[in-house]
Amino acid sequence: MFWRHTLAPVGVFWGNDKGETRLLKRSSIDEVERELITSLYPSLRKLASVAGSVDVEPDDLVQEALMRALRRGPISDLDNPLAFLRKTIVNLASNQRRSLGRRRRALGRLALEEGWLPSYPADIEAILDLPPRQRAVLYLVEVEDVPYAEAARQLGMTTVAARAMANRARKKARAALEVAGG
Amino acid sequence: MGDFETKLRWLSERGNPLGPENLIHRIEAELAGDHLVVIAKRREGAIVTKTQQPLSTKGPGRNRGPVWGVAIFVAAIAVVGLYVAFRGDSAPVASDPPPTTVGPDVRIMTDLETIEAAVAAFYSGDGERAAELFQLSNRTDDQILEESAYQATIGGRLNLNCVETASGTFSCTTPYHNAMTDAIGYVDGGDFSRVVVEDGVVTEFAFPVHTSMVLNMGIFLASEGRLEGYGNCVVGSFPETCATIQMENLEAWVEWRKSEMPLEPADNVRILLESWYGGNCEAALFLSNFGLVDCSPSSTPSRTVEYEALLGAEISVENCVGPADSLSCEVHYSNVMNVAVNKPPSVTAREFALFNEVLVQGTSGDAWYESDYPEDTELRDSFTRFAEVSGLQGEYGSEGCESAHTPECATLILDNLDAWAAWYETQG
Numbered sequence: 001m002f003w004r005h006t007l008a009p010v011g012v013f014w015g016n017d018k019g020e021t022r023l024l025k026r027s028s029i030d031e032v033e034r035e036l037i038t039s040l041y042p043s044l045r046k047l048a049s050v051a052g053s054v055d056v057e058p059d060d061l062v063q064e065a066l067m068r069a070l071r072r073g074p075i076s077d078l079d080n081p082l083a084f085l086r087k088t089i090v091n092l093a094s095n096q097r098r099s100l101g102r103r104r105r106a107l108g109r110l111a112l113e114e115g116w117l118p119s120y121p122a123d124i125e126a127i128l129d130l131p132p133r134q135r136a137v138l139y140l141v142e143v144e145d146v147p148y149a150e151a152a153r154q155l156g157m158t159t160v161a162a163r164a165m166a167n168r169a170r171k172k173a174r175a176a177l178e179v180a181g182g
Numbered sequence: 183m184g185d186f187e188t189k190l191r192w193l194s195e196r197g198n199p200l201g202p203e204n205l206i207h208r209i210e211a212e213l214a215g216d217h218l219v220v221i222a223k224r225r226e227g228a229i230v231t232k233t234q235q236p237l238s239t240k241g242p243g244r245n246r247g248p249v250w251g252v253a254i255f256v257a258a259i260a261v262v263g264l265y266v267a268f269r270g271d272s273a274p275v276a277s278d279p280p281p282t283t284v285g286p287d288v289r290i291m292t293d294l295e296t297i298e299a300a301v302a303a304f305y306s307g308d309g310e311r312a313a314e315l316f317q318l319s320n321r322t323d324d325q326i327l328e329e330s331a332y333q334a335t336i337g338g339r340l341n342l343n344c345v346e347t348a349s350g351t352f353s354c355t356t357p358y359h360n361a362m363t364d365a366i367g368y369v370d371g372g373d374f375s376r377v378v379v380e381d382g383v384v385t386e387f388a389f390p391v392h393t394s395m396v397l398n399m400g401i402f403l404a405s406e407g408r409l410e411g412y413g414n415c416v417v418g419s420f421p422e423t424c425a426t427i428q429m430e431n432l433e434a435w436v437e438w439r440k441s442e443m444p445l446e447p448a449d450n451v452r453i454l455l456e457s458w459y460g461g462n463c464e465a466a467l468f469l470s471n472f473g474l475v476d477c478s479p480s481s482t483p484s485r486t487v488e489y490e491a492l493l494g495a496e497i498s499v500e501n502c503v504g505p506a507d508s509l510s511c512e513v514h515y516s517n518v519m520n521v522a523v524n525k526p527p528s529v530t531a532r533e534f535a536l537f538n539e540v541l542v543q544g545t546s547g548d549a550w551y552e553s554d555y556p557e558d559t560e561l562r563d564s565f566t567r568f569a570e571v572s573g574l575q576g577e578y579g580s581e582g583c584e585s586a587h588t589p590e591c592a593t594l595i596l597d598n599l600d601a602w603a604a605w606y607e608t609q610g
Contacts, residue, residue, distance in 0.1 A: 028213065029206055029213075036208075037206055038202040045199055046194035046195070048469065049193055049195065050193045050194045054196075054386070059197075059199065062205060063205055063208055070213065072210070082244055086189060094310045124192065127190065128193075131313070133310055133311075133314065135190075138186060139193075139194060141188045142187045142190055143194065144185050158291060160383070161315070164314075164383065173186070
């Protein structure tokens with residue numbers, strides 16, 4: 001049998017007793033979530049700035065990640081809201097990078113012909129060429145001084161994978177810089 | 183900027199932050215005007231989110247009466263659907279990772295889980311995750327990314343069945359299916375392959391490919407004269423464009439197979455020679471060189487094919503006999519020179535060897551066009567003699583036209599065709 005109840009504090013939820021399927025409608029954010037979002041925002045925005053493509057607004061990534069979390073239920077119900085949202089941001093950035101890749105390549109060619117390609121310093125370009133996950137790991141361990149184990153946990157990978165990814169990212173960025181530097 | 187930390191910090195501060203209050207305002211606006219979201223259980227146990235189109239694109243201020251009517255209707259449909267769904271037993275929905283990607287476990291994965299996660303990511307198109315988990319000597323990260331996109335587009339699926347034979351070493355069967363196997367109803371039994379996991383990443387893995395199937399698609403495309411872009415789609419790693427071509431031609435390929443398969447070795451020779459003499463270098467080399475083609479304008483094959491195209495070459499392949507590794511055929515050849523002097527096609531008897539009964543080569547393993555090249559040698563020799571007596575020798579000789587098949591030689595022949603034909607008639 002299915003039943004219906006109100007999902008605290010807002011929203012309507014239908015589902016069976018195993019929670020398999022639900023139809024959800026929310027229209028506002030309560031005070032607890034508001035405070036949580038406010039406290040998480042700076043770190044989420046920074047990660048989105050690093051992991052996201054330069055042609056994607058970091059705030060858009062944060063918003064989409066929050067929307068995804070809210071569609072699941074109250075953010076405060078998550079075991080580790082920061083980890084969940086960070087992982088979602090990086091996943092979104094990865095997906096967008098894939099979908100934008102072809103368009104960007106085409107735009108890049110056009111931009112080169114037209115001479116309006118946005119330019120960054122070579123060392124920043126080298127970072128931007130790294131996949132979002134690699135950028136995210138590097139950012140967490142290099143800037144936020146997050147231990148590898150915790151960075152791995154936040155991004156949903158093993159510690160070994162996080163270390164390997166960070167090493168690969170450093171290697172790739174250095175190689176790119178050497179090429180750029182002649 | 184001298185170190186990674188400085189660069190990353192600079193990146194993390196880019197743009198003008200919206201601020202939490204503005205962001206919350208935007209989220210509330212989106213929630214208010216947003217979607218009915220149905221989160222349903224996926225067959226494999228993961229969750230998938232299907233977001234309906236917003237009922238209104240104008241935001242919360244709009245009169246939403248009729249829209250809510252639609253919403254109630256949609257909800258009613260959903261409720262009926264749920265009732266039907268809930269009558270049966272179902273497993274609990276996975277609740278952890280967001281549905282943006284193949285979610286890795288937060289806990290340490292076992293070696294087998296690592297293989298499964300790598301395969302799942304690779305075949306679902308999550309190339310970056312796959313590139314993390316596959317660290318192979320024969321694939322770069324970029325190739326993994328590229329081929330993962332290919333697999334996602336072609337609907338690649340791998341049913342792993344692994345047995346651990348030593349610590350971190352597995353023997354796996356890897357039946358592989360995709361849109362092409364589905365289209366022709368091919369069921370892959372799967373080969374055994376060795377898979378090795380070291381330090382949480384897969385270091386040895388063989389991605390299965392149905393080579394004969396992708397090659398068969400290439401033969402079809404070549405026979406249709408539209409192989410363009412498929413030339414490097416037989417040997418991995420495959421770019422996504424290969425899948426696009428395969429998907430676009432899937433139905434036509436299936437129809438072609440119904441009417442043309444099984445192909446005889448002679449059919450492959452015919453398609454190859456028709457492509458070559460018909461001016462399609464890429465198709466011709468695809469069928470002779472396993473997709474490893476060099477049809478750049480300066481390449482010998484490209485220039486020879488252009489020579490034949492300029493001269494309007496026509497061929498037919500007839501009376502092929504013998505086994506595939508030594509197939510004797512008659513190649514009937516003619517071009518504008520035959521027409522000019524009203525001479526029937528010349529017939530060249532020659533042997534071809536078909537590698538794997540598909541790829542056409544010379545019998546000694548060389549490229550088929552490098553010896554016994556089918557052409558009308560009598561007319562060609564005639565033009566060489568004509569060049570000697572008509573003052574063309576300098577130009578003809580300097581271009582090496584006694585033996586070379588180049589666009590320049592073809593142009594020389596065409597420019598002097600009438601004069602040569604008149605001279606030829608006088609030679610009896």
